[in-house]
Amino acid sequence: MGVDYYNVLEVGRSASDEEIKKSYRKLAIRWHPDKNPNEKAAAEAKFKEIAEAYDVISDPKKRTIYDQYGEKGLNASCDSQNGPSYGSSGSSTFCFNPRDAEDIFSDFFGSNPFGFENLNRSKSTSFQTDVAEHEILTIEVTPGWRKGTKVTFPEKGNEELNQIPADLVFIIDEKPHEVYKREGNDLVVHQKISLVDALAGTTINLVTLDGRNLVIDMTDVIKPNYEFVIENEGMPIAREPGKKGKLIIKFDVKFPSRLTPEQRAGIRSIFG
Structure with missing residues (x-):
């Protein structure tokens, strides 16, 4: 079979796409020639080998051909994979x-x-x-x-x-990110809170894209479609180094599906 691309990427033959990508990034950064100035020639060769392995294993068609026929199969099918x-x-x-x-x-x-x-x-x-x-x-x-x-x-x-x-x-x-949505230079995050928290206040905890814990104390009454804006916590602005857009928190207030007579009476007494 020639070079074992799975061994080069330090993954098993049943590795998932995410496992392959994660290992590739780690190895590519480790062996980048600029990060190995004292062993640049060896690093360039290793970096090239890693990139070749990733190009094959990350592509479903090439990976299938490689698994069945090895490097020879890839070379033979190159014209059809263009x-x-x-x-x-x-x-x-x-x-x-x-x-x-x-x-x-x-x-x-x-x-x-x-x-x-x-x-x-x-x-x-x-x-x-x-x-x-x-x-x-x-x-x-x-x-x-x-x-x-x-x-x-x-x-x-x-x-x-x-x-x-x-x-x-x-x-x-x-x-797409699982938490944040990008709108230009701004980041938008949707936050669900209970009606009690919307009325009495709450604390919002967010993990920023660079790994910081952002703690936000909400003391205002939060109405449906309420937005809370934090300056300079959005995306970096490429043409203005050091500046960032806004972080916009959009709230979705969860109302209870039903109330007991006692709860209704309590609410009426509180709000007059």
């Missing part, structure tokens, strides 16, 4: 998964500044056409980037004889 073409006229397609550079909100918040992609491109020469070149490209995620941001690597696309190589463009996407 993604869309990029760049100038005459460029042939890249033989790799043309994945978007996807990161969750926390990456755009600044806690995980690196994204990694690997690339096989075609280069035509006067002696032989379609010579494959492999290169590791590093994308440094800037805090505050938005969905649709383009990262361009000039002349890193396919190259035809006597032509300038095409550019390679990655389009950044965002994965």
